[in-house]
Amino acid sequence: xxxxxxxxxxxxxxxxxxxxxxxxxxxxxxxxxxxxxxxxxxxxxxxxxxxxxxxxxxxxxxxxxxxxxxxxxxxxxxxxxxxxxxxxxxxxxxxxxxxxxxxxxxxxxxxxxxxxxxxxxxxxxxxxxxxxxxxxxxxxxxxxxxxxxxxxxxxxxxxxxxxxxxxxxxxx
Amino acid sequence: xxxxxxxxxxxxxxxxxxxxxxxxxxxxxxxxxxxxxxxxxxxxxxxxxxxxxxxxxxxxxxxxxxxxxxxxxxxxxxxxxxxxxxxxxxxxxxxxxxxxxxxxxxxxxxxxxxxxxxxxxxxxxxxxxxxxxxxxxxxxxxxxxxxxxxxxxxxxxxxxxxxxxxxxxxxx
Numbered sequence: 331x332x333x334x335x336x337x338x339x340x341x342x343x344x345x346x347x348x349x350x351x352x353x354x355x356x357x358x359x360x361x362x363x364x365x366x367x368x369x370x371x372x373x374x375x376x377x378x379x380x381x382x383x384x385x386x387x388x389x390x391x392x393x394x395x396x397x398x399x400x401x402x403x404x405x406x407x408x409x410x411x412x413x414x415x416x417x418x419x420x421x422x423x424x425x426x427x428x429x430x431x432x433x434x435x436x437x438x439x440x441x442x443x444x445x446x447x448x449x450x451x452x453x454x455x456x457x458x459x460x461x462x463x464x465x466x467x468x469x470x471x472x473x474x475x476x477x478x479x480x481x482x483x484x485x486x487x488x489x490x491x492x493x494x495x496x497x498x499x500x501x502x
Numbered sequence: 503x504x505x506x507x508x509x510x511x512x513x514x515x516x517x518x519x520x521x522x523x524x525x526x527x528x529x530x531x532x533x534x535x536x537x538x539x540x541x542x543x544x545x546x547x548x549x550x551x552x553x554x555x556x557x558x559x560x561x562x563x564x565x566x567x568x569x570x571x572x573x574x575x576x577x578x579x580x581x582x583x584x585x586x587x588x589x590x591x592x593x594x595x596x597x598x599x600x601x602x603x604x605x606x607x608x609x610x611x612x613x614x615x616x617x618x619x620x621x622x623x624x625x626x627x628x629x630x631x632x633x634x635x636x637x638x639x640x641x642x643x644x645x646x647x648x649x650x651x652x653x654x655x656x657x658x659x660x661x662x663x664x665x666x667x668x669x670x671x672x673x674x
Contacts, residue, residue, distance in 0.1 A: 412570040437605035438606050
């Protein structure tokens, strides 16, 4: 685990909770990501932790399966937990996801007022928790979310890279 | 109707389609927005048009009703239409919404590859189609969406302003 720009970064507030919690959660998020392969979706998985660190929701990217561009792993776990609680406010929760969230998912986490986003690999093409935007920590928005990046980064990255490499081989 | 920064704006590509289409669609979006008041949700409504200009989905903000921070009007119409077509690709569609979309909804429209977003009032607090970000036209993302702003702007704005004014009176 590392902060997003290594030591010395001011904009990334790394939580005081030990890395083991995130590591364990990320292992579960990676398991979810693998499940996306069953329906030919890009392998991205997410889990949601409550304030004790327990996993209270888990899901994976279902864009292809559902034919719905909004069915990202993060959106599904946030909605799932809100349904459980009958409350859109998810204060105290941590969203753990294998890939840096896009603007849609990053803003959903801000709207839901989660405490923290923990992610694995960066997304240089659409990442909104550092790479292209930093929506969770934009001071103009009404809520700020802590960010922890690079948890099991290589494993998260490899999973997605293999998926695209296989597709290129299958469809020359 | 006006382009977002009046004449001379370079970043807002205003469609060649006449304003009457958007005006008619916006009247329907405003009707939807009013329906949100029945469940004490902020009155924001959206409709989705296919490439002939026909309304193929309509909904309104249901955050409070559903207890789900992702249940914005735009998300609901995009998902609804995708379910109808069993396809996440909504090429040729126009999203018409009473308030400038936030980053979540703006990115959902980009992911769904809609052609165009038409909105009423600007949202200086969370708008992502001009005000704080311009996600639909960010050249780094994989799809660009046309923007038309200010359609029935005053009516859209008044609806939201009255809602908050009434709440302030009720809960001093």
